[in-house]
Amino acid sequence: MKVLLIGANGQIGKHVVHLLQESKEHTVKAMVRDEAQMNVLKEKGVEAVVSNLEGSVDEIAEAIRGCDAVIFTAGSGGHTGPDKTLLVDLDGAVKSMEAAEKVGVDRYVMVSAIHANNRESWSNSPIKPYMVAKHFADKALIASKLNYTIIRPGGLLNEAGTGNISVGENLQQGSIPREDVARTLVTAINEENTFKRSFDLVAGDTAIGDALKSL
Template structure:
């Protein structure tokens, strides 16, 4: 069976796909455009063309878990935040339930639990994540919610923390998020769990238990 990667062409999505594929996890990368296929095909990763704002039910066929790491991006407005980060996530959760997938892994955000504490321009995104997380918790599917802090492009260390009290600040590299997500995707016994994620000093496998 395969893991469906929703948002596979994003900055975290690509790194996750490369790490998980290297670790032997069968993947199906969901992408929006055929011109995005070559990067994945060069690495031997299966792709499916589907759109969070359009038809996507066929992407779930033959998969047993889904990873949602999609996002509308920093250069879009609240309209895309609603359609992608909120409604897109809700549609994917419903499709995963209907397809009887075993787990749904959600990449959320550290401040999603308190959107008004985020910088003003990020509050619509955090509110969308807050609602999508709540919908997933109430859905009839086992899940894991990963809540990274402020994302950076620093070189991944594979050393993380799940508590701000044991982290140097509220940041985490996208690479460390990808390594954490790969660990979670392969640890099938983790269900109905939530993890904050920051750069830290603990090995990913030791931190996410």
């Protein structure tokens, strides 16, 4: 499959780009926010396109056109305010779903956040606006016509991945290397057991492929 990766310049996104470049099953088209980011990717042999989640649905649709699947790893980042969280993590995500539907791209894999489906778990969270955005973006994806997978990772680590994870509907809070989140995203693309499913993801003892098949 040709995969449009939204958020290719992010920390998870960079791992996904590398994995898709190395893949024998998939190719990647990286969506980034500005030309400087695009040029860095192109110098590495990566097909890249500039498009902004704060732009129009039509603009995002043009970025997706010609692809077979979308992976969404974008985020407003921890240094922005609730306004950007609303515009990127919620409205931008929903616009990308609408864009995928507009050009007939059915497969959509979303990075969410652990327990985003459970309001009670983050009622006093310091990142509550982010959790609210993820909660409603996920609900919009579930209500869409897309063949979705929603992956809700725990605390993100920059250490090397192990290739082993734990998945489930309501896991206890935990952490996971970003590299293993990326591997899970790429593995999920063709794993039918993840179709129309959402689940929490933390580090564990089960190989990624086996864990996804066990859902």
